[in-house]
Amino acid sequence: MILKGLAWHYKEYSKDQDLAQAEIDARAKKAGLWHDWKPMGPWDWRALQKRNATAKKAAESKTVMPLSSSASKEKPGAMFWLSTSSNKRHNRSCRYFGETKRGRYCTGDVGSACGICGG
Numbered sequence: 001m002i003l004k005g006l007a008w009h010y011k012e013y014s015k016d017q018d019l020a021q022a023e024i025d026a027r028a029k030k031a032g033l034w035h036d037w038k039p040m041g042p043w044d045w046r047a048l049q050k051r052n053a054t055a056k057k058a059a060e061s062k063t064v065m066p067l068s069s070s071a072s073k074e075k076p077g078a079m080f081w082l083s084t085s086s087n088k089r090h091n092r093s094c095r096y097f098g099e100t101k102r103g104r105y106c107t108g109d110v111g112s113a114c115g116i117c118g119g
């Protein structure tokens with residue numbers, strides 16, 4: 001089975017059947033460099049390099065990934081939502097938090113407290 005697999009690979013990469021067969025025979029006998037070396041064909045090596053490059057690229061893109069849009073809009077300490085049309089301040093538990101047509105994130109000392117959530 002192994003020899004058949006190898007023969008198939010060598011047919012793909014070499015037209016020289018005699019050379020291919022010689023290598024297969026040598027490997028079968030564990031002769032020369034085949035003895036201690038764990039064989040890795042060039043196709044395996046290339047696949048491995050490609051995998052490593054892809055993994056490296058993924059790791060790099062993770063480090064430069066921008067903050068999500070909601071995180072960048074929301075400043076630290078701005079725990080309230082100010083409805084700029086009514087000047088009402090809503091806390092995070094309020095259904096109007098972030099939901100009014102006109103508004104922005106704000107701190108607790110801006111506007112007047114919402115009658116429902118207490119601001």
Ligand SMILES: [Zn+2]
Pocket residue numbers: 089090091094095096097114115116117118119
């Ligand atoms: Zn409210």
